[in-house]
Amino acid sequence: MTDAERVDVVVLGLGVGGEEAAGRLAQAGLSVVGIERRLVGGECPYFACVPTKMMVRAADLLTDARRVGELAGHADVRPDWGQVARRIRDEATDDWNDQVAVDRLVGKGVRFVRGEGRLTGPDTVAVRPADGSGELVFRADRAVIVGSGTEPAAPPVPGLADTPYWTNRDAVRATELPASLLILGGGPIGCEFAQVFARFGVAVTVLEAADRLLPGEEPESSDLVRSAFAADGVTVRTGTAVEHVGHDWRGFTARVGGEEHVAGRLLVATGRRTELAELGIAAAGLPDGKFIATDDRMRAGGALYAVGDVTEHGGFTHMAMYQADIAVRDILGQGGFSADYRAVPRVTFTDPEVGAVGLTAAQAAKAGIDTLIGTADVAAETRGWIHKAGNAGVVKLVADRDRNVLVGATSVGPCGGEVLAALTLAVHAEVPIDRLRSMIDAYPTFHRAIGTAVASLG
Numbered sequence: 078m079t080d081a082e083r084v085d086v087v088v089l090g091l092g093v094g095g096e097e098a099a100g101r102l103a104q105a106g107l108s109v110v111g112i113e114r115r116l117v118g119g120e121c122p123y124f125a126c127v128p129t130k131m132m133v134r135a136a137d138l139l140t141d142a143r144r145v146g147e148l149a150g151h152a153d154v155r156p157d158w159g160q161v162a163r164r165i166r167d168e169a170t171d172d173w174n175d176q177v178a179v180d181r182l183v184g185k186g187v188r189f190v191r192g193e194g195r196l197t198g199p200d201t202v203a204v205r206p207a208d209g210s211g212e213l214v215f216r217a218d219r220a221v222i223v224g225s226g227t228e229p230a231a232p233p234v235p236g237l238a239d240t241p242y243w244t245n246r247d248a249v250r251a252t253e254l255p256a257s258l259l260i261l262g263g264g265p266i267g268c269e270f271a272q273v274f275a276r277f278g279v280a281v282t283v284l285e286a287a288d289r290l291l292p293g294e295e296p297e298s299s300d301l302v303r304s305a306f307a308a309d310g311v312t313v314r315t316g317t318a319v320e321h322v323g324h325d326w327r328g329f330t331a332r333v334g335g336e337e338h339v340a341g342r343l344l345v346a347t348g349r350r351t352e353l354a355e356l357g358i359a360a361a362g363l364p365d366g367k368f369i370a371t372d373d374r375m376r377a378g379g380a381l382y383a384v385g386d387v388t389e390h391g392g393f394t395h396m397a398m399y400q401a402d403i404a405v406r407d408i409l410g411q412g413g414f415s416a417d418y419r420a421v422p423r424v425t426f427t428d429p430e431v432g433a434v435g436l437t438a439a440q441a442a443k444a445g446i447d448t449l450i451g452t453a454d455v456a457a458e459t460r461g462w463i464h465k466a467g468n469a470g471v472v473k474l475v476a477d478r479d480r481n482v483l484v485g486a487t488s489v490g491p492c493g494g495e496v497l498a499a500l501t502l503a504v505h506a507e508v509p510i511d512r513l514r515s516m517i518d519a520y521p522t523f524h525r526a527i528g529t530a531v532a533s534l535g
């Protein structure tokens with residue numbers, strides 16, 4: 078057995094959360110080893126948030142150009158996916174090369190090891206280096222931070238395991254688009270990709286197991302996205318239990334309730350999975366499970382901390398960074414605020430954008446909260462009416478009648494994710510509803526719909 082080398086901190090997984098934590102702890106003067114098996118920065122810059130939002134930007138531009146006829150004359154639109162693929166390769170991902178990120182991390186004082194890491198005890202990590210050199214073992218005197226994120230999950234659909242399907246990682250690397258695409262899953266990933274590819278001329282079909290798209294959001298959000306998809310020519314089947322998936326001379330096939338769908342590609346976007354057993358969670362003394370449970374300082378027990386998607390509160394880059402900040406301050410004994418998940422914002426970057434924070438009406442009711450609901454139709458507001466083409470949206474507020482504060486809110490529409498900022502502040506700061514009623518909102522803005530929704534609370 079290799080002798081353990083003593084360091085202050087080991088960070089296992091250098092995605093959004095791990096990279097942030099490792100860099101800051103090293104800059105604070107601790108000896109930090111950072112371990113990453115693939116790309117420093119993780120899913121977000123190479124396969125997720127950044128490249129997909131470049132796709133969304135391009136697809137939305139196409140649709141705005143197609144709307145010119147309704148409002149401003151005439152525009153000919155000839156989509157070119159090659160331009161998007163090149164931008165993702167050159168500007169977002171450096172052709173999926175993380176040298177810049179590695180240099181930045183090392184520049185902060187982190188000792189970087191590329192390889193597969195595994196917990197071998199509550200404070201020890203073994204690494205199999207990617208260059209084939211011998212195993213390294215580190216013992217952390219201060220902390221081991223696990224930020225190992227998630228992998229795409231595959232549902233147990235017969236035939237899927239033998240089918241060369243796409244995940245988000247293949248979809249962002251696509252240099253050519255298929256003529257048609259089947260997407261399994263109508264959550265945030267499925268919906269964002271569906272609209273992007275449809276706007277570039279792909280015949281897209283979304284098969285969603287739940288009874289609506291974006292089932293975690295308000296029903297109004299699902300309805301608005303479904304209407305937008307109809308306008309984009311996306312075929313949607315909800316409440317589907319896919320019986321079989323296959324791949325033959327016709328392309329990819331999916332059998333669902335008596336229908337057979339055939340397409341040039343199949344994208345699976347049915348959620349994510351952690352790999353905690355492989356990570357050695359048992360050796361570290363933690364119970365088996367999908368997520369690592371942490372306290373409000375991101376401590377998982379003993380010297381172990383966890384941040385980002387491996388915690389049950391993950392799923393977003395802003396969450397991984399928020400948690401990394403808390404873990405860093407705890408390790409450095411700096412105090413400050415602890416984790417508070419009442420006002421977690423989320424945005425699905427469809428057109429219309431679906432922004433939401435805190436609890437949905439159904440979640441609040443399930444939690445036993447006596448709710449007041451307020452809504453506003455964005456298209457009927459002055460700014461929505463002026464905007465005209467692509468103006469569909471809603472602001473929906475969920476208030477706690479007893480405490481007189483918002484516990485959740487949704488903002489769908491043009492700039493729905495930006496309008497969300499005011500609602501996130503209201504939920505986070507527990508601004509009394511009477512205070513919200515007395516606010517002055519600039520005219521004519523999209524966020525004025527919040528005032529209408531507040532006035533309608535009842």
Ligand SMILES: Cc1cc2nc3c(=O)[nH]c(=O)nc-3n(C[C@H](O)[C@H](O)[C@H](O)COP(=O)(O)OP(=O)(O)OC[C@H]3O[C@@H](n4cnc5c(N)ncnc54)[C@H](O)[C@@H]3O)c2cc1C
Nearest residue numbers: 090092093094114119120125194225226385386392393394
């Ligand atoms: C298509 C898509 C779009 C998204 N869009 C958004 C968005 O718009 N906004 C948003 O907020 N979030 C978005 N997300 C979610 C966001 O990408 C994640 O929440 C974020 O990347 C989580 O960061 P993390 O550090 O927890 O994990 P990750 O980014 O997954 O990084 C974990 C790292 O750990 C490494 N690792 C794992 N195991 C080991 C091991 N044993 N040894 C060494 N290294 C290991 C992995 O290689 C990986 O690099 C999106 C996700 C997807 C898939």
Ligand SMILES: NC(=O)c1ccc[n+]([C@@H]2O[C@H](COP(=O)([O-])OP(=O)(O)OC[C@H]3O[C@@H](n4cnc5c(N)ncnc54)[C@H](O)[C@@H]3O)[C@@H](O)[C@H]2O)c1
Nearest residue numbers: 232262263264265266284285286287346347348392424425
């Ligand atoms: N804009 C953003 O912030 C953004 C964008 C994309 C992804 N993400 C994050 O990435 C993570 C994964 O997203 P996701 O959309 O893959 O997961 P998800 O779990 O949110 O949605 C998966 C969807 O697939 C459906 N599904 C599951 N099994 C199915 C089956 N066999 N057939 C058909 N449908 C099935 C589910 O009902 C669900 O609606 C989430 O944590 C999400 O927050 C965030």
